[in-house]
Amino acid sequence: MADVKLQQLAKSYGKNQVLRQIDLHIQNGEFMVFVGPSGCGKSTLLRMIAGLESIDEGELFIGGVRSNDIPPAQRGLAMVFQSYALYPHMTVFENMAFSLTLSKMSKAEIASTVERTAEALQITHLLERKPRDLSGGQRQRVAIGRAIVRQPSLFLFDEPLSNLDASLRVQMRIELSKMHRELQSTMIYVTHDQVEAMTLGQRIAVFNGGIIEQVGTPLTLYEHPANVFVAGFLGTPxxxxxxxxxxxxxxxxxxxxxxxxxxxxxxxxxxxxxxxxxxxxxxxxxxxxxxxxxxxxxxxxxxxxxxxxxxxxxxxxxxxxxxxxxxxxxxxxxxxxxxxxxxxxxxxxxxxxxxxxxxxxxxxxxxxxxxxx
The missing domain is CATH 2.40.50.140 (Nucleic acid-binding proteins)
Known part of the structure; x- marks a missing residue:
């Protein structure tokens, strides 16, 4: 596991400042959700943590180590995207085993790890299929499984359920919550869906216009919003x-x-x-x-x-x-x-x-x- 500390992080694209002086401490084993409207900077911040975007100002610490200039592959994290990003020519087993093969793990260890993860995600029967033969929910489970097998200290999720229909979203929210309880890993989850935020997050950071408006547990944000924006954003209706x-x-x-x-x-x-x-x-x-x-x-x-x-x-x-x-x-x-x-x-x-x-x-x-x- 790894905690994540963001200290005065800022990001601009030309004259457009996307993030401004972000301060946040995500604890070991915590499920933190970033929520906010489109364009508020939450996905950009996630990509900065992953190393896919550079940091203009401030400092990022992962597991106590300053990580501003550490390459993405060496940060000990795994990322699940909105698009499943599966290799179409590979089977489910091969997709999940790909990173393990690159790390020179033995075939026996690879098989054991993939099969154990597939069983947990209830996709064992899909291991010999290719992505084109899977439904959207099955593809997303494979993408999550591919991240789990690496046993990262930190999971990053960038709107992973937005391409699924309503019933599959509910099912996958249950699966993600169960996965967090079992793995006890630190997870950061980005969404614009307040229902996902309220049901998944142990704590929620509400973003708006490049800043964090409020951080707290779902119940705290709902019952004690800090300002008009948080009050109007959370809750249905x-x-x-x-x-x-x-x-x-x-x-x-x-x-x-x-x-x-x-x-x-x-x-x-x-x-x-x-x-x-x-x-x-x-x-x-x-x-x-x-x-x-x-x-x-x-x-x-x-x-x-x-x-x-x-x-x-x-x-x-x-x-x-x-x-x-x-x-x-x-x-x-x-x-x-x-x-x-x-x-x-x-x-x-x-x-x-x-x-x-x-x-x-x-x-x-x-x-x-x-x-x-």
Missing amino acids: KMNLLAATVMDAERQGVLVQLADGCLLQIQVDGRSLRIGDHVTVGIRAEHIKLEDTTQTSTNRLQVDVNFVEHLGDSCIVYANFPGAENLFAAKFSAEIPQLRPSQKLTLYAAAEHCYAFDTTGNALPRLSALSAR
Whole structure:
């Protein structure tokens, strides 16, 4: 195993700065996921760790060794790409054994290693086939197997599941998690799919515009996003973000007014705010209720139903709401009454489930988080 330390790493292509002062420590045996929108720099950083891209500034340490100028083949890592990159003229066995053959391993050791890896990945029956005879999921397993046989100290995955259909993605996520538990190797996984990030990563680094916005466990990022970007990026559907004006602010909470005049009480520390300040309110779809059992005069939202997405065990209502950047989303159980487009609804959002972000986009401390310290 090997830990990976990134210290002030930067990368530019001409005048275009792709990565800016990246600092990150990936622990021995950790499954770290880089997630973010296209063009945010996550794949470039992975290629810099692999040695496929040069490092303009900063230092890279793999297993405690400065690796900026170490050739890729000597870094003790294996990389799995989005494209399977299998040799079409070779069988599955030959593809998996290729690197072992180059390392002068004996034929008996090669056979044993390949067969043991194939059994773990459930592709033993494919060893004599060629890539053209395999499905996409089978090819990706072969590509992963080819990396495993080398027994690297570090695995790098660059969007390896993006070419697979939905059901195969779920299956391969399970396989990758199982593989990590068994091998206990350090793994860095790049994806733009937040579901992959949330289900695979022990920790997640959220990238945006060449910087890391936040690093933490999936649950920490979901429940305590550091800023508007992280809040809006993680979650399906995305967090509802609403423009609001501060009406009252104190240590024990903030009262804001939304664009339609609705008053919303939010349990955040408002000492940094002043009356009249503009903030962004965040509410997740699953925290919206159809009924208010508290009978309070605040935290009620009047919306017009746009359309309803039925998911079997639940449904998502998308509605029009003044001040919302996108359609306002609310997630309910499947047992709710039938809803129609243009129907008016009164929704309720509890104060403890609302978020608030200041004018710079940074999250205000939630009282639940402060009391837990």
